Amino acid sequence: MKKAELVFIPAPGMSHLVSTVEVAKLLVDRDERLSITFLIMKLRSYSKIDSFIDSVSAASIRFRFIDLPEDEPDPNNPDNALFSFVETQKPYIKEEVSKLVSLSDSSPGSPTLVGLVLDMFCTPMIEVANEFGVPSYIFLTSGATLLGLLFHIQALHGEQKVDPMEFKDSGAELIVPCLANPYPVKVLPSFLLNKEGLSIALAQARRFRESNGIIVNTFEELESRAINSFSNGNTPPVYPVGPNVEPQ
Template identity: 45%
Template sequence: MAKLLIDRDERISVTVIVIKPSFDSNSSAHSYAPESNSRIRFIGITNVNSLSMSMSSPLTFHEQFIENHKDPVRNSVTKIVQDFGPDCGLAGFVIDMFCTAMIDVANEFDVPTYMFFTSGASALGLMFHFQGLRDYQNQDVTVYENSSEELSIPSYKLPVPAKLLPALMFNKDGGSSLFLDYAKRFRETKGIVVNTFLELESHAMKSLSEDDNIPPVYSVGPILHPDDENDRNPNYEEIMKWLDEQPDLSVVFLCFGSRGCFDDINQVKEIAVALEHSGHPFLLVPEEAC
């Protein structure tokens, strides 16, 4: 992401502030730093006071953790501005989707905030949709918990059964409020940078652009993990050769993401059988069993 920005304009430099848990002694901001690039730097910060935070509520721990780092972030940004001098102005903040508390810090510096949403445009639209139902139409969205009702969501082309959506969205024990409060703060940003591309999510991107209550959405994907030959599937060469042999636009690709997994291997088998019956060549990439 930072490389994309500095490639656009030689006047831009990027400082990434990495908020490190005080109990994580192994992480280092230097491990993220790109080789030989003076225009991208990483700063690691830790608030020692976070050690005293209660873990009694896992749902709110992260929110409190980020809130407690406002002062260290504010101090770091102040020093960055001083180091660069009066000829280099602070252009803005780009925040992680779960660091919305830092919008307040950006406002103090009187600069815009952009959010980097690492999930897709459909998921972003999903959050905005239910946050809108709660805040603008006074609906209790937790009634959809474990519901089989099919819901029409603007960023999805087809209706989706509620029970297939993220459980946290409808959690009655505070999860829903927390999740949708994030979406509410997303609306305060100057724009949202999404890890997607138009050809992949044209419907979702169109639905977001047509909603005047949503900040401008910019697709910058796919932003992928750096290629490491050691992480490649041992059948990589064979798979690529097979793909090259298939006609253009003929292969169905199924990937469930780094967090997608199955309790029962039979689920994967059923999907594969259905694809075989469709008659289309396919490439199925399941995650390891949960």
């Protein structure tokens, strides 16, 4: 049996790392051919993260963790610090992926890289996956309803030029496919009702559409309407993998 390898790229931070590892455990439990490499971005060193990685590594030989260089976010763009930091990591990600591909090509017993699984905040790495000709998947730590709302807002903004900020203090309602009832615009998540947050959300939704699939921390019985709303072919395939609860 030919071995396969996935590269997971979690966002920096303990909560996203733990959620990513829990999803990875589900995958390796289902296929003995699969191994997973985690490329770890760090805004700064945290002993708790290091201890967690050590414990996971000791428990599974099919998990490997690679620390990337610690660059600083752009100090001139504090409101967009996470995204600017992720951009600085792209060359390091590309270098590590290149090593994996080279090893697979030169050693018949090495696993074949079959895809990149990207945290919801790591969408710039879609370009790295495209460069190496492998699929990219988004791991969304939030639920399917939020994903459906983001896609709907992005479609309204792009196709009908609707700006939700215009209705911030009004009684307007949106008909959103992932929701059973009309949604009052004034209670949209706060990040969709300010210029900076809306711009980031729209850009993220556009990048999500470029991926080969979206892994969502939910299950069909909980969000059946939202999950079914993605079946129209206008979005990448959505795969519910939950409930994925962070262990204590």
